[in-house]
Amino acid sequence: MNPQPHLAPVRVLYHGNCFDGCASAAAFALFYRQCVDSNATFEYCRLVHGPNGPLDETLFGSYINAIVDFRYAESTKLNYWVDHHRSAFYNDGAHEHFLGRPKDKFVFDPLAPSCMGLLCHAFAERFGFDYSALQDLLYWAEIIDSASFDSPEQAVMLTHPALQLMMVLEGLRDPSLEAEIIHKMQQISVSDIVRLESVAAEFSQLWAQHTSTLNQIKARAGLEKSIVSFDLSDLNLSGYNKFIPYYLFPDAIYTVGVTQDARRIKISVGSNPWRKEERRHNIARLCERYGGGGHAAVGAVSVARGEWTQTSAIVAELKSHLADPSDITSESL
Numbered sequence: 001m002n003p004q005p006h007l008a009p010v011r012v013l014y015h016g017n018c019f020d021g022c023a024s025a026a027a028f029a030l031f032y033r034q035c036v037d038s039n040a041t042f043e044y045c046r047l048v049h050g051p052n053g054p055l056d057e058t059l060f061g062s063y064i065n066a067i068v069d070f071r072y073a074e075s076t077k078l079n080y081w082v083d084h085h086r087s088a089f090y091n092d093g094a095h096e097h098f099l100g101r102p103k104d105k106f107v108f109d110p111l112a113p114s115c116m117g118l119l120c121h122a123f124a125e126r127f128g129f130d131y132s133a134l135q136d137l138l139y140w141a142e143i144i145d146s147a148s149f150d151s152p153e154q155a156v157m158l159t160h161p162a163l164q165l166m167m168v169l170e171g172l173r174d175p176s177l178e179a180e181i182i183h184k185m186q187q188i189s190v191s192d193i194v195r196l197e198s199v200a201a202e203f204s205q206l207w208a209q210h211t212s213t214l215n216q217i218k219a220r221a222g223l224e225k226s227i228v229s230f231d232l233s234d235l236n237l238s239g240y241n242k243f244i245p246y247y248l249f250p251d252a253i254y255t256v257g258v259t260q261d262a263r264r265i266k267i268s269v270g271s272n273p274w275r276k277e278e279r280r281h282n283i284a285r286l287c288e289r290y291g292g293g294g295h296a297a298v299g300a301v302s303v304a305r306g307e308w309t310q311t312s313a314i315v316a317e318l319k320s321h322l323a324d325p326s327d328i329t330s331e332s333l
């Protein structure tokens, strides 16, 4: 079968560097071919978080445009939208605009564990979409996007192919490989995707970086009053697998880690997902005191490069708040 593209490609804008974002893009393409136009062709355009606000109109193509796993756009060029981010609407006007769009093609649920799951369930109900071919991808999108890993070991050792693909997508710098992966997600299994030469090569590089970071944290981190803390600021890292501290210190409740890349110093604050019930602090509120933010369970504070006095003062204060169970940030856990 050699379908003749009869129109411009459908443009699928998705959350880049994200397993759920890419899986949602794959699910959308399958849905569209199955329920709307079997001859459709697709182009995949990645979106990454930046300052909140309206998306640039130039992102949209001249034919059909869809956004998945990314914030709303008040554009008449947008034909489909599915998202589950709490911050999907940058203001009331955007929310109002959404309410006026076709209910079957514009889907929002901030409680959905993954955008892919939301898309599959909503379009199955509204258009009869059969997503059984993507069952395995969906299973992992739900686990990964809601960080519902069985154990720190599963989240750090990444022995399952889906978690290896997660590492590749989160660490990837080449957008063309991302589009190829989205395409393959519609055709072959997750295990076969990680066996592709291009994907395997990327994984082995990222894995080497990951194990080296794991060893550095092991050598440097200490546990005190249920808080793991460490400083990786000399290693020029923009991040690390946030489950490593709990893999090394299963009894820890919180983490405070410092990194520095070309842009900034980042103080990452986290809590142990396998000891959820022991978290006493709202980390977003705590980080907001220092100009940062995040979620109740994980957040970060940015400091200008080279500002070490300020950084150590903030780290010390964060640690003393986290060590104090009566701290006022316990409001709205």
Ligand SMILES: [Mn+2]
Pocket (backbone or CB within 6 Å): 020, 021, 069, 084, 114, 115, 145
């Ligand atoms: Mn998502």
